[in-house]
Amino acid sequence: MEVALAAIGGRWTTLVLRDLVRGPLSFGDLRRGLPTVSAKVLTERLTRLQESGLVERRRTAGFPPRTIYRLTAAGRELEPLLVELYRTGAALLEKA
Amino acid sequence: MEVALAAIGGRWTTLVLRDLVRGPLSFGDLRRGLPTVSAKVLTERLTRLQESGLVERRRTAGFPPRTIYRLTAAGRELEPLLVELYRTGAALLEKA
């Protein structure tokens, strides 16, 4: 449990993952989806997710530079957990 | 997702819940199960869980005082999430 929490922990991380589940996105795409996250934190999250092997980064050649982030196979294994987080959150709200 | 994470977030929270899933426990029981958690933090976690309606507190009359903590019906709804956290954490470890 600690391991899984460490993987998805930290502010914005679950929201980043939720967006990436729908498909690959660029840095700017992610920022646009999460307008209040700072570049610094977003970079930190993506770096950590990459180091954990959950997300992969792919730079396009040429200009302007573009970096595409996508879930790895390991990252896709998080999906049931994300679904369960959503389900549980909704259940809790329902009774509050 | 944010709601669910807020409910189970904070250090030790998941471990407290995991212990309570097995059955009601006293404050001292919980401390013994989690030897390195401070009384202060444990109290904070239990108070928050109680305020969220996930855990209920029952004082026994007489001396020495004893307080029993148990999951509420809402708290028991967290169990699938805890299971999923465990499963996902194990899956991540397996590939690391």
Add this chain to the structure above:
DNA sequence: CGGTATCCACGACGATACTG
């Protein structure tokens, strides 16, 4: 566009001491 570098504020956590 896709980041880094720097600094700051705040809250979380831990240690210790004490109480009903």
Add this chain to the structure above:
DNA sequence: CAGTATCGTCGTGGATACCG
């Protein structure tokens, strides 16, 4: 036994400015 009170430290996240 089951907490409360107080204090210090450290990490996290946010703002701002800048770079390849």
